Amino acid sequence: MNDQASALRQIVQNIKNQRARAPSEGARVVCVTSGKGGVGKTNFTVNLAISLSKKGLRVLIIDADFGLANVDVIMGVTPQYDLSHVIRHEVGIKEAMFEGPNGVRIISGGSGVLDLLNLSEAQLSTVVDKLLCMEDVADVILFDTGAGVSPNILRLIGASEEVIVITTPEPTAIMDAYALIKTVLTNSTGKKIRLVVNKAESIAEAHDTMAKFAGVVRLYLKTEVEELGYMLSDPTVARAVRLQRPFVASFPKSQVTRDIEAITWKFMDSQPAEEAKGLRRFFGNLMNRAK
Ligand SMILES: Nc1ncnc2c1ncn2[C@@H]1O[C@H](COP(=O)(O)OP(=O)(O)O)[C@@H](O)[C@H]1O
Ligand SMILES: [Mg+2]
Numbered sequence: 001m002n003d004q005a006s007a008l009r010q011i012v013q014n015i016k017n018q019r020a021r022a023p024s025e026g027a028r029v030v031c032v033t034s035g036k037g038g039v040g041k042t043n044f045t046v047n048l049a050i051s052l053s054k055k056g057l058r059v060l061i062i063d064a065d066f067g068l069a070n071v072d073v074i075m076g077v078t079p080q081y082d083l084s085h086v087i088r089h090e091v092g093i094k095e096a097m098f099e100g101p102n103g104v105r106i107i108s109g110g111s112g113v114l115d116l117l118n119l120s121e122a123q124l125s126t127v128v129d130k131l132l133c134m135e136d137v138a139d140v141i142l143f144d145t146g147a148g149v150s151p152n153i154l155r156l157i158g159a160s161e162e163v164i165v166i167t168t169p170e171p172t173a174i175m176d177a178y179a180l181i182k183t184v185l186t187n188s189t190g191k192k193i194r195l196v197v198n199k200a201e202s203i204a205e206a207h208d209t210m211a212k213f214a215g216v217v218r219l220y221l222k223t224e225v226e227e228l229g230y231m232l233s234d235p236t237v238a239r240a241v242r243l244q245r246p247f248v249a250s251f252p253k254s255q256v257t258r259d260i261e262a263i264t265w266k267f268m269d270s271q272p273a274e275e276a277k278g279l280r281r282f283f284g285n286l287m288n289r290a291k
Pocket of ligand 1: 034036037038039040041042043044198199200231232233234235237238241256
């Protein structure tokens with residue numbers, strides 16, 4: 001009982017800490033990515049967002065998968081505008097934000113994130129001023145990116161403070177995740193990299209995959225990747241996608257929902273990278289990388 005009470009106190013304190021961070025230091029900017037496609041990034045991002053939101057945090061998802069933007073499809077919402085409308089000054093940032101389940105906000109990147117990289121410095125700074133308003137509405141900003149090591153994804157990863165890499169236990173996904181992390185580490189140092197194993201057939205397989213992967217990265221890349229958690233393979237995910245209602249909302253008692261819950265606590269517990277400075281720093285980094 002005592003243990004439970006102190007655990008609860010810790011949880012409340014964590015929420016307070018994360019909240020307290022918002023006005024002074026800005027939101028936690030997190031990039032969700034993978035080496036291989038189809039490993040579950042979008043489902044992970046959407047459901048983590050809802051789960052964080054249920055714990056009292058304000059969450060914004062930026063759908064930055066230029067090829068297969070589908071956060072809106074999984075959430076069952078239809079965006080009218082995206083980031084490229086904001087950049088072209090056609091709408092304000094608030095109009096481009098739409099609300100999904102549990103108050104989670106979403107901005108569809110469209111080609112907007114790419115456009116950002118092609119603006120002149122003067123244009124960029126007016127746009128960035130607008131975009132910084134996003135920080136007023138979010139404690140956590142999650143970028144759902146595409147897969148692989150394309151220059152644009154690397155720029156996004158490079159600009160974010162935290163990276164969550166998703167892999168499945170399949171050797172091909174693991175090899176691609178390793179290649180991605182290797183490239184990320186040669187492009188930028190001091191980044192916090194966390195690993196999620198998705199579609200594992202058992203808890204043992206999940207742990208085994210995480211431990212082996214972390215071991216190889218430690219040995220060859222001299223870097224610690226943090227194990228954020230796992231999601232077991234669960235037919236609920238596909239069912240929720242078909243319903244266009246994220247599983248955390250539509251199947252709250254399912255195995256994957258419990259897995260996401262555990263990941264959520266771990267995420268809230270973990271401290272962001274030391275130099276974390278929110279969106280302002282993110283855009284600063286993005287500008288430097290665009291040059
Ligand atoms: N834990 C899981 N169990 C079963 N199927 C899953 C799981 N996670 C994702 N999927 C399925 O994998 C496919 C790809 O998921 P998605 O989130 O779109 O991946 P990505 O964004 O990485 O391309 C979808 O068909 C989804 O239903
Ligand atoms: Mg996706």
